Amino acid sequence: MTDLEVSARRIRDAFDHDLADYRAPAGLAERARLGGLRRARSRRLRRWACAAGAACAAVGLATALTIAAGSSARPVHVRLAAWSVTTNPDGTVTFKLRKITQPARLQHVLAEAGVPAMVRWGEICLAQGRHDLLSTRGFVKTSIRENTFPEKYQPESFFATLGGQRHTPWLDWSWTITPGKIPPGGRFVISAISPDRVPADDIQSVWEFVHSSAPVACARLMKP
Amino acid sequence: MLFRLTADPFVEDVRMSAADGQAFELFVRTHATMLVRLAGALTGDPDVSEEVVQSALERLFVRWRRVDDPLAYARQVVVNLCRDRGRGAARRERAGLPAADLAAPDLIGVHDDRDQLVRAVRALPYRQRAVVVLRFWQDLTEQQAADALGIGVGTVKSQTSRALQRLRQLLDSPPVQAGRKPQ
Numbered sequence: 001m002t003d004l005e006v007s008a009r010r011i012r013d014a015f016d017h018d019l020a021d022y023r024a025p026a027g028l029a030e031r032a033r034l035g036g037l038r039r040a041r042s043r044r045l046r047r048w049a050c051a052a053g054a055a056c057a058a059v060g061l062a063t064a065l066t067i068a069a070g071s072s073a074r075p076v077h078v079r080l081a082a083w084s085v086t087t088n089p090d091g092t093v094t095f096k097l098r099k100i101t102q103p104a105r106l107q108h109v110l111a112e113a114g115v116p117a118m119v120r121w122g123e124i125c126l127a128q129g130r131h132d133l134l135s136t137r138g139f140v141k142t143s144i145r146e147n148t149f150p151e152k153y154q155p156e157s158f159f160a161t162l163g164g165q166r167h168t169p170w171l172d173w174s175w176t177i178t179p180g181k182i183p184p185g186g187r188f189v190i191s192a193i194s195p196d197r198v199p200a201d202d203i204q205s206v207w208e209f210v211h212s213s214a215p216v217a218c219a220r221l222m223k224p
Numbered sequence: 225m226l227f228r229l230t231a232d233p234f235v236e237d238v239r240m241s242a243a244d245g246q247a248f249e250l251f252v253r254t255h256a257t258m259l260v261r262l263a264g265a266l267t268g269d270p271d272v273s274e275e276v277v278q279s280a281l282e283r284l285f286v287r288w289r290r291v292d293d294p295l296a297y298a299r300q301v302v303v304n305l306c307r308d309r310g311r312g313a314a315r316r317e318r319a320g321l322p323a324a325d326l327a328a329p330d331l332i333g334v335h336d337d338r339d340q341l342v343r344a345v346r347a348l349p350y351r352q353r354a355v356v357v358l359r360f361w362q363d364l365t366e367q368q369a370a371d372a373l374g375i376g377v378g379t380v381k382s383q384t385s386r387a388l389q390r391l392r393q394l395l396d397s398p399p400v401q402a403g404r405k406p407q
Contacts, residue, residue, distance in 0.1 A: 007388055011345065011360040014338035015265050022264040024256030025274055029249045032278055036285030 073114025073179050085109045091180060097173045100192045114179030116187035118216065125191040125218040127210040136209045139181035142174065173207070187212045244288055251294055252281060259302050265357045266306040268346050276305045300372045303358070307350050344394040352387035355380055 075087035082099040083106055093113045100106065100121040107119040118125065189208045210216065256277060263273035280301035284294055291297045345356050351373065358369040359380070370380045 007391075008360040008363075010337075010341060011356060012363070014341040015261075015345075015357070015361040017338045018342040019261040019264050022257070022261045022270055022273060024252070024260050024277065028256050028274075028278060028281065029252035032252065032281035032285050033245075033248070035278060035282035039282055039286055 074112055076109055076113040078109050085113050085115075087113055088176075091178065093177045093179055095175045095177060097190075100190070110188075114182070115177050116182070116212070118187060118189045120189075120191040120218055122193060123191060123218045124193060124206055125189050125216050126206060127189065127208055127214045127216055134183065134186050134209050134211065139178040140209075141176040185212050186210065189216055191218065248285060248288055251284075255295055255298065256281070259298055262299065262357065262362065263302050263306055265345075265361055266303065266350075266354060267309060268342075272306075272309055276302055276309065279305055296368070296371060299358075299362075300374070303354055303372050304374075307354070310350050340395060341391075344391050347394060348387055348390055351375070352383050352390065355383040356387045356391075359384055 076085050076093070077087065078085050080101070082101040083097045084095070085106070086094045088094060093110075093115055095110065095113075095115065100119065103119040103121040107117055110117040110119070186209055189206070189210055191206050259277045259280065260270075260273045263276040264270060267273055267276070280298050283301050284291065284298050287297070288294070345353055348356065354373055355369060358364045358372055359366070362369075364372065366377045366380045366384075370377045373380070375383075
């Protein structure tokens with residue numbers, strides 16, 4: 001037996017003994033998966049921020065079109081096949097979205113219900129920095145069909161999804177929002193593109209909650 | 225304004241198929257404890273080890289489809305992150321803040337030879353420590369250890385030699401004899 005083999009055996013024995021209590025924590029795979037998605041999304045956002053730079057000219061207009069909500073909130077009951085906004089008896093607002101049609105009307109109805117939002121259809125809109133994304137904890141509950149959106153929502157910051165779903169071409173989102181708890185100065189940015197316009201595996205729809213003053217860039221996609 | 229965004233390989237990677245997802249889960253189930261122990265061997269801190277491994281697995285997750293050898297990749301990331309943690313600890317120490325327990329070994333009160341040896345290994349400079357852990361505890365080949373550390377095989381050999389020499393000095397024991405357990 002060589003000197004090296006003796007050393008190896010001693011070291012192996014010592015570390016086996018020392019590390020016996022070290023174990024992978026439960027749920028590590030799930031946390032790694034979510035953390036990985038956060039990393040990926042952060043990177044995508046940076047890419048979008050660059051790619052959509054030329055679209056920043058639209059930011060001013062987009063901001064101006066956003067309807068401020070809050071004090072003017074009133075009960076709303078609008079049900080379309082594509083989307084619905086309903087004020088519940090407890091003051092919360094249930095917003096269901098299958099497809100963005102009549103985006104201006106949707107934005108207006110949400111504002112009337114006390115939910116400040118910028119709604120865009122046919123283009124993807126993103127805040128220009130992750131620091132602009134705000135927590136929705138405490139005033140948003142969501143229901144996103146798991147098999148539709150591989151990227152789970154992240155209640156600490158924002159909701160987002162990837163597009164190009166061939167088998168489930170339309171959205172199936174449902175949120176219950178408490179308007180009275182929405183932080184002043186925040187607004188939702190909701191945008192989507194028809195799935196048939198989106199290259200497979202690209203962003204199809206995005207939902208974010210951001211500062212109203214945060215620059216938001218919108219860009220259209222073209223199917224290659 | 226229209227612009228074209230072609231299929232993004234990075235996004236494709238993240239959108240795992242169900243089979244990929246299961247493979248990733250299986251990988252974590254199979255190797256995570258070993259990776260936590262590798263990080264533990266390098267840092268001596270269970271909490272840091274878990275953080276490092278989670279971070280490594282996050283990186284592996286987003287590159288799952290592009291990585292040929294997930295275990296080698298994860299091992300390499302763990303080794304790099306542990307090194308970065310050590311550098312952070314050194315910086316904190318220089319700034320007068322509490323540093324991780326990576327300094328010279330306190331051999332007082334150790335329970336037995338094994339504790340003494342582990343502490344001595346952790347007191348080695350990082351590259352020597354990593355070489356010892358990868359070669360002797362993980363039982364990697366010189367080439368595998370070189371890949372994990374991003375260095376050449378020759379450097380692994382020289383670092384191994386220096387590490388063993390330093391260990392003997394730290395442990396204040398005579399060179400081990402072939403076939404005989406050192407005193």
